[in-house]
Amino acid sequence: MKVAVIGIGGSGSAALRFPAKAGHEAVGFEQFRPGHDRGSSHGHSRMIRKTYPDPFHTRMMAGAYELWDDLEREAEESLFVRCGGITFGPAGDPKLEATRRSLEEAGLPYERLSREESATRFPAIDIGLGSEAIYQAESGFLRATRCVLAQARLATAQGARLHEESPVLHLEEQGGAVLVSTASQTERFDAVIVTAGPWMGKLLAPLKLPLRTALRQVIYAGVTRNEELFQPDKLPVWIEEPSEYYGFPADGEMAGIKFASHDAGMDFDPDRKDRPVMAGHVERAMQHIATRFSDLSGEVIASQSCLYTITPDEHFILDRAPGSKRIIICSGCSGHGFKFTILLGKLAADMAASGRHDESTLPWSLSRFD
Numbered sequence: 001m002k003v004a005v006i007g008i009g010g011s012g013s014a015a016l017r018f019p020a021k022a023g024h025e026a027v028g029f030e031q032f033r034p035g036h037d038r039g040s041s042h043g044h045s046r047m048i049r050k051t052y053p054d055p056f057h058t059r060m061m062a063g064a065y066e067l068w069d070d071l072e073r074e075a076e077e078s079l080f081v082r083c084g085g086i087t088f089g090p091a092g093d094p095k096l097e098a099t100r101r102s103l104e105e106a107g108l109p110y111e112r113l114s115r116e117e118s119a120t121r122f123p124a125i126d127i128g129l130g131s132e133a134i135y136q137a138e139s140g141f142l143r144a145t146r147c148v149l150a151q152a153r154l155a156t157a158q159g160a161r162l163h164e165e166s167p168v169l170h171l172e173e174q175g176g177a178v179l180v181s182t183a184s185q186t187e188r189f190d191a192v193i194v195t196a197g198p199w200m201g202k203l204l205a206p207l208k209l210p211l212r213t214a215l216r217q218v219i220y221a222g223v224t225r226n227e228e229l230f231q232p233d234k235l236p237v238w239i240e241e242p243s244e245y246y247g248f249p250a251d252g253e254m255a256g257i258k259f260a261s262h263d264a265g266m267d268f269d270p271d272r273k274d275r276p277v278m279a280g281h282v283e284r285a286m287q288h289i290a291t292r293f294s295d296l297s298g299e300v301i302a303s304q305s306c307l308y309t310i311t312p313d314e315h316f317i318l319d320r321a322p323g324s325k326r327i328i329i330c331s332g333c334s335g336h337g338f339k340f341t342i343l344l345g346k347l348a349a350d351m352a353a354s355g356r357h358d359e360s361t362l363p364w365s366l367s368r369f370d
């Protein structure tokens with residue numbers, strides 16, 4: 001089989017590696033260079049966890065964990081920091097309860113911590129009066145840019161061809177093949193996997209995919225004292241409900257601690273040259289984080305922008321393009337998809353090779369939006 005992968009970000013770097021590994025002819029097209037900072041998969045950390053409020057995502061994460069472990073072994077590089085994770089909020093919060101039920105249904109171990117118990121284990125963070133936490137030891141963070149680069153490197157080492165700085169301008173199914181065109185060439189493929197992230201809607205405009213693109217901000221906040229309490233052995237990754245703020249321990253690569261809001265952002269054209277910092281948002285976020293961490297200096301060490309590609313139900317899309325057997329769409333990671341990208345890439349590659357849709361992924365099919 002000869003397969004093209006369009007967009008070598010989180011999902012595309014995985015989608016390129018698996019067919020190359022299986023001995024297929026795999027060709028990747030990336031409009032910039034793998035590891036660039038204009039899409040969704042750059043930076044030092046992305047949270048990985050099985051703690052989802054719905055059992056489907058908790059179940060699917062089991063497969064993703066195995067693939068991340070394999071990647072780390074094959075890349076001979078530390079890509080996954082296993083620091084554990086807490087989800088916390090007011091006792092009885094519906095999402096907290098749903099997450100607990102989901103873990104129980106999957107038979108996964110977890111601990112329920114009161115505010116005092118959490119403070120004893122993780123002294124840097126105060127989860128707040130009347131709150132409780134769910135601790136799950138398998139959570140942690142992935143070193144995002146390094147994961148993309150490792151997968152692209154392994155794919156090419158296994159025989160994939162990678163066209164960098166080669167935006168795909170057009171693709172078209174014709175006579176039992178798909179023609180993929182850049183400014184300099186048109187090539188025929190048996191199957192094409194489109195993993196264009198924030199650019200999906202533009203590249204596949206005629207399909208009118210239910211996707212919107214939005215700008216999000218992450219902030220690195222300075223720590224003024226007790227720095228040892230912010231290391232991954234003392235501070236887990238954390239999610240606060242219902243505010244949807246989340247954050248990380250010190251990642252060993254940037255000073256301070258990274259945190260963000262899943263919620264606050266604005267619709268954004270990915271072709272815009274700038275990636276503006278939303279000033280009001282940074283101020284509000286710094287005020288919020290000060291209520292959770294008393295050892296912060298109040299200084300914003302860095303603020304980075306990143307793009308979400310969002311579906312109406314915030315679940316992913318993994319499916320054939322309507323009316324096509326050979327074009328596979330893999331996108332809509334909706335701000336929580338990095339941990340799944342390796343699984344999505346593998347499933348897309350399997351779909352390209354077999355021509356079949358794995359039933360376990362039906363909740364990600366396009367038909368749910370009919």
Ligand SMILES: Cc1cc2nc3c(=O)[nH]c(=O)nc-3n(C[C@H](O)[C@H](O)[C@H](O)COP(=O)(O)OP(=O)(O)OC[C@H]3O[C@@H](n4cnc5c(N)ncnc54)[C@H](O)[C@@H]3O)c2cc1C
Nearest residue numbers: 007009010011031039040041047168197306333337338339
């Ligand atoms: C601020 C922020 C925080 C996040 N935090 C988390 C987290 O903690 N945990 C988590 O699991 N997820 C998180 N996510 C979500 C996650 O990072 C994304 O869902 C994921 O990275 C999406 O990967 P992708 O492959 O779909 O897109 P991308 O990685 O953006 O890849 C798309 C690629 O396609 C290329 N491309 C586009 N069009 C073309 C074309 N025509 N020709 C050639 N190449 C093209 C682009 O240049 C790009 O490289 C976060 C996202 C953001 C923005």
